[in-house]
Amino acid sequence: MTYFLVIVAPVIKNIHEIKANNKLSILLVKRIIKIVIDKVDHDLAWNILGSAVATAVKYGTRELIEECMTIYPYIIWYHVDGYYLILEAIIQRQEQVYNLVHQMSGHKVFVAAQLHEKGNDNALHLAAKLSPPHRLTVVTGAALQMQRELQWFEEVNKFVRPSYREALNKMGKTPRMVFIDEHKELLKEGQQWMKDTASSCTVVAALTITMAFAAMFTVPGGTQVDGKPLFLNYNTFMLFIISDATALFSSSTSTLMFLGILTSRFAEQDFLYYLPKRLMIGLLSLFMSIAATMITFSATLVLVLRDKVT
Structure with a gap:
């Protein structure tokens, strides 16, 4: 029994420390957001919170995005390299961020339908592209990676407008054609x-x-x-x-x-x-x-x- 406790106790302690750090981090985020909002400076809040949210989308920090969108809802319109947050979440393959923005945004259909000014790509074109390397290797095995890519493509395909499923980008390709070309290897x-x-x-x-x-x-x-x-x-x-x-x-x-x-x-x-x-x-x-x-x-x-x- 003693030996069992010696093994289990450090694990329980680590879990407690992780939860405690998570709670403290959320409190710190709330405090920082409140300080920024209290400045009553739209440009300052837009730049600071926007850059923080952009980084959070890339690394999948759901809690930070949730707090920012709750206190400052207009941050949903922040651009990351010309993409709205939900489109950037699609590119980065961040499922939790994608679900959060999709649920909290009152303009999700409009946002998802936007075309990127450079390549005329809609949300489904972006979902058809190959995942970033750090997200592709989340699962082991090329076959399971291919399954994950297909699942992501089909998930985005559920909420885009029907007309966008066969839309052409500037290269003259539909989302399905982009998917085939990007995933040949x-x-x-x-x-x-x-x-x-x-x-x-x-x-x-x-x-x-x-x-x-x-x-x-x-x-x-x-x-x-x-x-x-x-x-x-x-x-x-x-x-x-x-x-x-x-x-x-x-x-x-x-x-x-x-x-x-x-x-x-x-x-x-x-x-x-x-x-x-x-x-x-x-x-x-x-x-x-x-x-x-x-x-x-x-x-x-x-x-x-x-x-x-x-």
């Missing part, structure tokens, strides 16, 4: 990553199938003259049979899922639901088969060494 990397992962896991699943199938016909202790297993009446033997059957069926399911991935067409939209779903089912089935194999092995040891164990 990531798509290739995702295809290779998915194929390598599926190939490796298929080999492991096939080996598990072989072991589980062989174990079913070479039961521990052998069989009697009439073909019945020698340990048929033992509860441990039933555990052996159930776990071995589970290993066989789950590894077979895993193999089918990974074969489905290997024979896929690997189109962009496949990375949104189809391929990740099959990958997750395959990995979960493979994990279950390996766990069932370990239980089968343990049950076999108990049966073979029952005299030594008892």
Whole structure:
């Protein structure tokens, strides 16, 4: 018990310190905003709070943006390199900031529909571009990064005007065309990553199938003259049979899922639901088969060494 407390106590202390620092930071932000607002100088408040909010959007500091927008709502119109805050949140892939601005802004439809003066890009064009490197590497694996990019594109696609979904920018490209061009290399990397992962896991699943199938016909202790297993009446033997059957069926399911991935067409939209779903089912089935194999092995040891164990 003492050893457990020694391990857990520092973790609890760190969590408490993080929460305490967060509360103090919020109080400090409120105080600074109040001092700026009390100056009754619009230009001063606009420049100071605007630059703070711009930095907060880039790094995803939701609390700072919330406090600034609550006390000084007009900051929603602040420009960051020609983009409104919600558009900058789309570019930086900051989900929490995007949701906050989207919910708090009374002009979200108008803001999202704005065109950038340089490239004539609307919100969907911006969402179609490749994420900044520091946001792209939030998830591991090119295939999952591609899924994240598609999810972000589809999320922005939900609230833009229907006419903007097929709008052309100055390069004559629709948002979908921009997405395809920007993600060519990531798509290739995702295809290779998915194929390598599926190939490796298929080999492991096939080996598990072989072991589980062989174990079913070479039961521990052998069989009697009439073909019945020698340990048929033992509860441990039933555990052996159930776990071995589970290993066989789950590894077979895993193999089918990974074969489905290997024979896929690997189109962009496949990375949104189809391929990740099959990958997750395959990995979960493979994990279950390996766990069932370990239980089968343990049950076999108990049966073979029952005299030594008892």
